[in-house]
Amino acid sequence: MCLSDEDISEDDYSEDYYSEEYTSEDDVVKTARIEQFSKLFHEIERCREVEQIQKIDEMIELIDEMEKKEFESIFIKELFDKIHQMIEKEKLSWGHTILLLKNAGCFKELKCLICYSFDDSLLSKRIREMMIDENEKKKDEKLLTDLCECYLLLHYKCVPDELLSIIVPCLLKAALNKEENEESQKEVEMAFIAFSHISQYCEIEQELYLNEIVEIIEYHQENYNLTRLSSQSTWQFLIKRFNNDKSLEEVIVNDLHFAREARREIEELKRNVDWKKKEEENGETEAKEVIVIWRWINIVDYYLAWSTLWNEELAGLIRSIVQVFRASRDNYPDTNYVCIVSLKDAARNKNVKIDVLHKEGTMVVFSDEMKQSTLVDDILWNCLLFFLNISRRLKEKKDDEKEEEERKEMKRKIFERMEEEGYEDNVESLNGVISFINEKYYEELSLKFSDYFVNV
Structure with a gap:
């Protein structure tokens, strides 16, 4: 009250x-x-x-x-x-x-x-x-x-429709300011940070935002007029709309090249961070760059989990996430964790090619993670789900003869890689742990060890 x-x-x-x-x-x-x-x-x-x-x-x-x-x-x-x-x-x-x-x-x-x-x-x-x-x-x-x-x-709750019809045009008008002085950039950045907070559960008609968002992104791709945080927030708003409007995917992937832009931004930000220093030792600028990386990977995770279109740009994006995963492993637990979640969700999506996940080293990083003696439950849960998803997908036979041959060859490659990594011994050492973890998380793991293995 x-x-x-x-x-x-x-x-x-x-x-x-x-x-x-x-x-x-x-x-x-x-x-x-x-x-x-x-x-x-x-x-x-x-x-x-x-x-x-x-x-x-x-x-x-x-x-x-x-x-x-x-x-x-x-x-x-x-x-x-x-x-x-x-x-x-x-x-x-x-x-x-x-x-x-x-x-x-x-x-x-x-x-x-x-x-x-x-x-x-x-x-x-x-x-x-x-x-x-x-x-x-x-x-x-x-x-x-x-x-x-x-x-x-x-605010926390979903924005009422009557307010969305006011807020969206208002903030887009502020964000369309192309002046490059510091004060204007700060105003645009604030508008986009607020804009990116609109929940994915808020349904917004394309007519209210799409032309303006496309204009902003394309102009930035040509002129680099936005701050890194503004650019990330622009994409965050658009990817969230993908939740209710799958027709946006063609624009996101093929017209605006989301994966290419996200990879470029993540890799440039990654180069500006001293990953050997602990997070609390960072300066203000460096700390902000880590936050932007975290935000990028968080929204990339959402897209990789639900995407239906695939192109080679997405392979480059997965590579950049693996690189941040390795860089952040020792001193940046929050960033490291969102990388783990993103790669796990990519493995579940049947439109993300397993051969790309294998080629970009995801199997190795997850297997290495599981060998850690200090592995916490939420990390272990994500690692096991990753391998469970890979195993299930590789066990599904293909009707197309060529695709079936590719599936068998991929099974062989991954089986050999897992043998090299001592993966099966790692999983079998978890006897009794999996049932305990199942009590803590909404998605249960299989209690059958064979479900985690890829057998030729």
Whole structure:
């Protein structure tokens, strides 16, 4: 139940709302950040405009240093309701509110956090009403764009159709800005980060976006006018639409060359990261590049799992994922994990050729992963599913004589490779482990060891 303005006193929003108990070794630092954020938030409604902006800048700096639990303990419904109350009482301007919300929302999106409480807050309701009102008045395009970005970056549920018809044209217009100065690029980047957050379950008519998205991508392919994050976010929005509209695949694969563009971007980003340094030792620029790689592979995973068209560009994309997998193995667990998931999902898709997976070294990296003594359950689960999918596909006989001969030859090659890797011994050593793992995950593994083996 939403609180009204009268239900929230000036002292209601305090550290008492932060019920999360921190027990990690940096406990003191995290608690200090939360307390400092709370202190600054209390102070902004009691100071002048110049001081307000200074305090909001300090709050944004604190957000940038936060970890998941810190962010989720701060950005709760009570905070959003309190911001709404401050706006109503003219103690906080919309300009300052938007600055704080956009930075918090952008951080949330890039860190893949979820903000469950925003949608049910008074502030969310107010922003939705203002978006509809501003769209009808058509007087302040900048304010409407800011409101659309704040809403998309913080919301969790599917966007209502009435708001999609406002948000999509508004943000596309902002994203079509081809000026290459730093300020314009930042505005375009923010629009695309927000745009990419629209759920794949939101159905959007092609007429609302396709011509503009194609224009943006093709212009970038010729002029490289977008930042890497803007480019990735553009594709993320388009690939998500593929969920409800399979007719987009021809455009995605053959017209816009998704696999070629994704591979080029991933490989260029990969070269700019010092993978030997641990993730926490990275500088700000390098850390951002790792985030963009993660986002690329995450959306590539979605496409590889459901694609029906195949061309040689997709083989190059799988090669780049294997390369990132190897590079990220020691010091970047989140990036490494999304590579594992992506390759596992590719192995399940019958349109992804097994000979390409074999040629690009996926069998070797998964077999090597299974030999690790510190292998955790979710990694092992994905590894076993990978080999289970490969084995099942290779056991399916083909009606076409040529395809059947190719299947038998591929079985032989993979059997020989698995023998070299000692793969069967690895699987048989998991006696009793598989049934335990099945209790933890939604997709059960086979309890028959022979289902994981490729026999000639």
